[in-house]
Amino acid sequence: MSALDADIQIQLESGFQLDVAFQGAAGETIAVLGPNGAGKTTLLHALAGLRPLDGGCITLDGMALDNVATGKFLPPEDRSVGFMFQDYLLFDHLTVRDNIAFGPRARGASKAAAGEEADRRLELVGLADRADARPHTLSGGEAQRVALARALAGSPRLLLLDEPLSALDATTRDYMRRDLRELLSAHDGPRILVTHDPLDAAVIADRVLVVEEGRTVQHGTIAQLAQRPATRYVADLVGVNLLRGIVSDGSIELPSGALLVSAEVSEGAIDGVVLAAIHPHAVSLHRQAPETSARNTWSGHVEAIEALGSRVRVRIGGAVSLVAEVTPSALDDLGIVAGIEVWCTVKATEVSVYPA
Amino acid sequence: MPVLLLIPAVFAIFFLVVPIIGLLGKVVWGDLFHDLTTPQARAAIALSLRCSLWATLLAVLFGVPLAWLLARVEFPGRALVRALALLPLILPPVVGGVALLSAFGRRGFIGEPLDAAFGIHFTFTATGVILAETFVALPFVVITVEAALRAMERRLEDAASTLGASRLTVLRRITFPAIAPALAGGVALAWARALGEFGATITFAGNIEGRTRTAPLAVYLLLDNQPQAAIALSLVMVAICIAVLTLLRGRWLVRQ
Numbered sequence: 001m002s003a004l005d006a007d008i009q010i011q012l013e014s015g016f017q018l019d020v021a022f023q024g025a026a027g028e029t030i031a032v033l034g035p036n037g038a039g040k041t042t043l044l045h046a047l048a049g050l051r052p053l054d055g056g057c058i059t060l061d062g063m064a065l066d067n068v069a070t071g072k073f074l075p076p077e078d079r080s081v082g083f084m085f086q087d088y089l090l091f092d093h094l095t096v097r098d099n100i101a102f103g104p105r106a107r108g109a110s111k112a113a114a115g116e117e118a119d120r121r122l123e124l125v126g127l128a129d130r131a132d133a134r135p136h137t138l139s140g141g142e143a144q145r146v147a148l149a150r151a152l153a154g155s156p157r158l159l160l161l162d163e164p165l166s167a168l169d170a171t172t173r174d175y176m177r178r179d180l181r182e183l184l185s186a187h188d189g190p191r192i193l194v195t196h197d198p199l200d201a202a203v204i205a206d207r208v209l210v211v212e213e214g215r216t217v218q219h220g221t222i223a224q225l226a227q228r229p230a231t232r233y234v235a236d237l238v239g240v241n242l243l244r245g246i247v248s249d250g251s252i253e254l255p256s257g258a259l260l261v262s263a264e265v266s267e268g269a270i271d272g273v274v275l276a277a278i279h280p281h282a283v284s285l286h287r288q289a290p291e292t293s294a295r296n297t298w299s300g301h302v303e304a305i306e307a308l309g310s311r312v313r314v315r316i317g318g319a320v321s322l323v324a325e326v327t328p329s330a331l332d333d334l335g336i337v338a339g340i341e342v343w344c345t346v347k348a349t350e351v352s353v354y355p356a
Numbered sequence: 357m358p359v360l361l362l363i364p365a366v367f368a369i370f371f372l373v374v375p376i377i378g379l380l381g382k383v384v385w386g387d388l389f390h391d392l393t394t395p396q397a398r399a400a401i402a403l404s405l406r407c408s409l410w411a412t413l414l415a416v417l418f419g420v421p422l423a424w425l426l427a428r429v430e431f432p433g434r435a436l437v438r439a440l441a442l443l444p445l446i447l448p449p450v451v452g453g454v455a456l457l458s459a460f461g462r463r464g465f466i467g468e469p470l471d472a473a474f475g476i477h478f479t480f481t482a483t484g485v486i487l488a489e490t491f492v493a494l495p496f497v498v499i500t501v502e503a504a505l506r507a508m509e510r511r512l513e514d515a516a517s518t519l520g521a522s523r524l525t526v527l528r529r530i531t532f533p534a535i536a537p538a539l540a541g542g543v544a545l546a547w548a549r550a551l552g553e554f555g556a557t558i559t560f561a562g563n564i565e566g567r568t569r570t571a572p573l574a575v576y577l578l579l580d581n582q583p584q585a586a587i588a589l590s591l592v593m594v595a596i597c598i599a600v601l602t603l604l605r606g607r608w609l610v611r612q
Contacts, residue, residue: 048518076517089515093533102529103519150519 004158004190008046009055009068010039018042018214021056024158024190029181031205032194035233039214040194041086044160047192048083049076060158061189077106079158082151082187086163088143090135096146097122097131103154121149125183141172148180152187159184159191165200177203198222198237210234228354229277239313241278241322247271252353258319261295262351274353280313280325282350286343287334294345298322301341305331316344376594382587391588399566400574401592407482407570408550411489415546418490419497420539426498427505438502445495452491453559460487461560484561485568489550496549500542504535544600551596 004024011017018039024030032040045051047058049065057067064072065079082103091099100118105111122128125145135143144164151159164180165173181204184191193205201208202222210218210225210233218230222238229235235242245252245260252260252274260276284290290297300318307313312331314324322344326334336342384391391397425431426438444452460467460478470476478484508531516530517523554572561568563577571589578586 050514050518076514077520077522079518081518083515083518085511085515089509089512091512091516091530102516102521106516106522106525106529107520154520 002190003061004192005057005059006047007056008043008058009053010042010046010051011054012042016042016214018046019055020209020211020214020216022209022216022219024192026190027185027188028207029184029191029193029205031201031208032192032211033196033198033201033208033237034211035196037213038211040196040211041162043211044083044162044192044194047158047160048081049074049079080156081158081160082154082156084147084151084159084161084164086166088135088147088167090138090143090146090150092135094135095131096127096133096135096138099135099146100150100153103150107154109154117153118149121153122146124186125149139172140168141176144168144176145179145183148183152183155187157189159187159189161191161193163195164193165195165197180204210237228352230275235277239280239323239325241280241283243276243278243320244273245276246273252276254320256319258298260320260351261348262353263348264351264353266348270353270355272355274355277352277354278322278346278350280323281311282346283316283322283324284345285314285316285324285326285330285334285336286345287336287340288343290343290345292345293347295348296346296351297343299341299343302336302338305336305338314342316342320344322346379587379590379594382583383591384584384587387584388588388591391585392592394585396565396574396578397585397589400569400571400589403482403485403566403569404551404571407485407489408493408547408553410486411493411550411553412543412547414486414490415493415497415550416539416543419494419542419546420501422494423498423501423505427502441498442495444492445499449492449553449555450559453488453556456488456491456556456560460484478561480562480564480568482561482567485553485557485570488556488560489553492553492556493546493550496546497539497542500538500545501535504538505531508534541604544603548597548600552593 002023003026006023007021009019016039020039020043022030032043034040042051046053046066052073053066053068055068057069058065060080064070065074066072091102094102097115097118100121101114104114104117109117119128119131122131125148127142127145130138130142135146138146144167148164165176168176177200184204193200195201208220208222208225209216210230212231212233218225218234225234226238226240229238229240229242232242243254243260245254247265247270250266252262252265254260262276264270284294289299298318298320300316300320300322302314303317304315305312311325312328314326314331314336316322316324324344392401422441426434426441457479458464462468462471462477462479467478476483478487512530512534513526516526521529552572553570554576557568557570558573563569563573569577571593575586575589578589
């Protein structure tokens with residue numbers, strides 16, 4: 001039996017509908033990935049009890065937290081749920097220690113016991129020396145760890161993290177990301193991590209739930225997502241070119257009229273409307289019309305060039321819009337700059353196709 | 357520096373400071389202690405302090421819940437209630453006194469049954485003074501606390517509830533500390549206003565020495581025959597108001 005069983009249906013006044021169902025095992029981290037406005041935060045609010053469900057139910061360790069059918073609703077203070085907010089929401093009129101002791105204290109621990117718990121939590125996140133500081137004097141990384149320690153104090157059964165790394169600068173984010181995975185492993189219930197950064201999901205989470213416009217569009221490991229992204233958002237996110245087209249005469253006709261050849265289609269195994277995924281590193285760039293065995297050749301113009309670690313992503317617009325990933329030296333050798341015309345080639349064997 | 361703005365601004369400062377300078381110039385400093393310790397002056401100051409502190413307390417006890425209602429609860433007619441809460445602020449105090457008299461006076465529709473049932477009456481009593489002062493002081497508490505409740509980050513209350521805090525605990529440990537500086541400001545303003553109350557008091561509670569003659573009433577009465585005593589009392593009130601302003605300024609500096 002799963003520790004967390006959630007079927008979340010919410011209807012916001014704006015007309016937005018959230019309808020997401022998933023399960024979480026004890027000790028498992030699930031990343032909820034999605035663009036802004038996808039309903040990720042609303043989902044966390046429903047789990048925490050800050051927003052009652054309009055349909056469905058949430059069960060944690062066999063106990064109903066919210067069940068529309070039976071009319072059961074536990075308010076947030078009666079749920080064993082830790083919530084780490086995006087902007088931390090630390091209490092500035094309390095010291096760091098009292099912030100962390102707040103939960104245990106509110107749940108009935110004695111002042112001494114709550115203080116001890118706070119000190120222990122501070123020790124775990126390496127901030128024992130900041131116990132008497134006021135939250136506004138903390139650095140971003142310190143505030144983040146205090147917020148996490150506060151959410152974990154009292155050992156809630158379910159841990160919710162809303163964009164826990166988004167308020168940090170890039171450098172801090174990199175090492176906090178690694179830290180976070182380790183700190184979370186100490187929590188033995190399910191953990192739900194909302195993020196829009198696939199790297200967070202890849203490093204911290206065991207599984208990913210992709211939510212767009214209130215619906216689950218895909219769900220699996222990051223590797224599975226990268227292999228077979230279900231939507232343009234997922235493809236963009238994990239960096240795969242995703243083209244929608246119709247199979248006709250052994251090739252795929254794209255909306256622009258361009259034809260895409262895929263080894264998988266030639267084999268005749270697939271029909272109808274399909275999604276073709278092309279990895280950016282499978283796209284070769286040329287300045288002149290190339291003589292090549294590659295079956296797919298299109299011209300386009302360079303729309304944007306962006307550095308991505310040791311690679312460069314070149315966005316090409318035209319009858320077939322693609323992202324190509326090349327090395328900086330290849331970019332130099334070819335003399336590629338924004339606005340110029342280039343030729344792209346993709347081998348038929350590099351185009352994977354699946355039904356849309 | 358736009359001179360066109362500077363000149364009227366300097367005039368404004370001049371206008372604010374000149375009356376105080378005039379008052380200080382009239383004070384007979386050698387007799388000040390004597391003037392403030394006459395039985396009449398002492399009675400007026402004691403009555404003023406007693407009534408204004410009670411009025412401030414009542415304004416807090418009733419004003420804070422009203423501010424909470426206005427800030428947090430959607431109900432039909434909320435805009436109207438908010439306007440009503442501000443009415444004593446803009447109503448001429450003497451009109452406020454007449455209105456209070458019509459309701460709570462001996463012949464008032466509340467005053468008459470209260471008098472008949474419990475023997476409580478307001479005219480010519482310190483209770484009447486407190487009522488009049490509460491009436492004019494209430495808006496200051498309501499305005500400042502409502503603004504603070506609206507301005508505060510409500511998600512802090514959400515955060516507290518996810519940490520297991522009941523609504524009462526949230527109120528006590530999160531909401532109240534968040535509005536405390538504003539409440540202190542509102543209390544200071546309400547107290548200063550109650551202390552200076554004149555129009556509603558004299559109209560509603562009367563002007564009986566030792567019972568309803570507060571310091572402002574005494575100043576007005578003394579001005580004809582004993583101007584020196586009137587000025588001494590005025591000085592006390594100026595000092596109190598400056599103290600209140602200093603307190604508020606300290607608050608604001610701390611918050612910035």
